[in-house]
Amino acid sequence: MAKEKQSSASSIRKPPKGDEQQDFFVPALYDVGSRDSRSIMDVAVFRLSKKDRRAGAVIRYELPGGEYVQVSAGAAGMASVWDYDLVIMAMSHLTEAMNRYREGKGEKPGRVYRPHVADVLKFCRRSDGGKQKDDLVEACIRLNTTHIAMERTRKAKNGRTVTVSEGEALISRYKVIKSESGKPEYIEIELADWMHRQVVEGKNPDVLTVHPDYFLIDQGIGRYLYRLARQAAGKTSAKWSFQTIYEHSGSAGTFKEFCRILRKLIEADDLPEYALREEAGQSGPQLLMTNRSAVELPPGEEGGV
Template sequence: MTKLSPERKSLDGVKDPALRRQLELLELTMPTAPKAPNQAQDTAKRSAPANDNQPDFFVPAVQDVPIKDGLDLMDIAVFRLAKSQTRKGDIIRHELPGVTITVAGGAHGMATIMDYDVVLMMVSHLAEQTRLHRQGRAPKPAKFFRPSSVEIFKFCRVSKGGASYDMLAESLRRLQGTFIEIAHNNAGKRSRRTGYFPLIAGADVISRTDTGRIGTVEIIIPDWMYDAVTSHTNPEVLTLDPDYFLLKKGLARFIYRLARKAAGTSEATYSFEAIHARSGSTRDIYNFTKDLRKLIELEQIL
């Protein structure tokens, strides 16, 4: 017999077995109110950390800078989407029209799309300093970026807990070891720069907290990124929505980047197979398609 819910215990007072059974059957056929969606599982975004919009008087206001991303690399994955696979020494190869792009992971594993948040912060800072310099309000930006760990957490919209400090240290190791190679394979139009490019050119911990965690870190901006932002009249960057950092899944973030680069054109169409290839995912196409359809069903990446 079906186990009675707390609301159905009132049937215990019905003495006639036949009547009681009919009432049970009637209740089983009545529609029930739909359950409220589980916000932790049924949304593409996580909740913002506590005091997310509250200014910190001891932290510079870099978190208020518009979030910028390098235009060249927004339509492909130059990182792994999944946190579960380190992909040490692994390679992602993108065969695109006229160009081959290779991403290689280092000894600490390939950088993740979450690690790339640090790169986004670096590009955003560089773009803002370049804008101020051209207005005569600041010196030309240096190739060294010195954010505090708290400033990074604020910009990337993550909590300041101990786990965030550990993840920051791991992110810097993976970013330092991940390299990109871009090679043209025909004499056609060159829409991307060629060469070998690190995601960051180095990093050093300048100070530590009383508990030994990262206080301030100095990140060396790679030449290719520095030149792309500072040497062009219109820097090769695009603004991202701040809620990008709240997207929980690497795939959701990748889809947003892909769509953001296409924004401003009439339209952009990608097959599921093309998205699978550009994402660099190790998931087989069947399960990747299931993941993508599930994401589409949420109808809310941003």
Template structure:
């Protein structure tokens, strides 16, 4: 599946050109491999129920707004990035962020026209009304956390022009604690935001979480991936989509390979492109993951 083109004015500096404003994109690692979000652009109202071993999670959609999607989650990635960067610079972190939507949209590599502000508001509503229950990080089989992806969001508009003057979002404590804990976030490639397919985006996050920088990468059977994805598609259709993505092999940073194991199950291997031989056509030089973002795009609320 081809990536969409970056929006006009989306300048990605050469990876050697580091500057104080360069900020690596961060993702909260607990959310990267499990089915916390809908992978479909069509509104999803059916719940997600995931139980593997002692780990479980349940995601419920609001009948008015539908379930938060993996594209909506870009807002949470932006929040993770801002919070982590602030803490790295010695600033106190906070669950509430104030920003102008133009800056957020630019940071997640979206267009900034009027229609995109409407889509942003719709995404904020889905994140606010999607309910999650899970025992991940609950420290006990009988304990669990219950939350929404956003506790609240606000917008201030000009009474005369109707133009937005700023927004705030408040993320749940479960997500905030996952961001600030040691090893709680992973840096991801900024081209992730340009991936257009839901399964494609999810596969990249799985690859980044598990294969990471390992020399031998990581692998899952097709069935394991299907069960982890929470996809509403039939297994056969899911497998077709994954095979197509393996054939295209266009994920940032990671190359995909498919083979069959001794049980004749399809297995997908994820291997970092920089770990390949330099003569391999899929090889890519390891690059600096930072990109220039607009400074002063966020304020902390006491």
């Protein structure tokens, strides 16, 4: 009975038909781990709702030390966490290409990425239907018209601490190539310059590997929680207050509703890699996120806010 209850409350959708079958024509697709930009994994630079398009909306995250991240949506609506799968795929292949370049096995990669639509759907673990292909076109439009402005403090090459303010859309441009039937066949996207720099500058790209089952997480809040855990907990553990998670998620719902969904995800406890547990705290309820393979840490050793 317990297993049946957990299954019915699962936050993970079933893989699409044929998900386990590797395509002979795209072997490289399965050699590339999914990677995401570390610098924006602690805040949601996209909407978490499938229904609320949030056209023209602005979300501003005030961060410690006077830093901030601001997300501004265009008339087509704010890019969603599902739209952002395209960025993860592009970042993943860019990172892989850069690794080959550092090993002397290929040319230095540029910002433009041009995959076949079928490869995109396979990578993102979606079904290969006509609507799914058309949805990718809408995703490109929203990614291109969702602007991210940020102010972050970083170390310059001379060792000085500098504050950098910059802004750009999630993707700088896009192009869709359609077949004779009118269906999208290839998409071409150009990554934001700052994302490209994070991968190609320096010895180690500022990206984190994302578990393949991330793409099967059904709810937007669940996806955000995984990203937060991946960035904050890593291979160990992190503890964040419900209030801080709510504020960093950009959720348009009430805090009460957000907590209800959060507790459902804690009850299901089936996110890839990370176990979730609620604990009491002086500032209100806390979420403990622990890597399932981590050794239990002594009290007070968790990171977080």
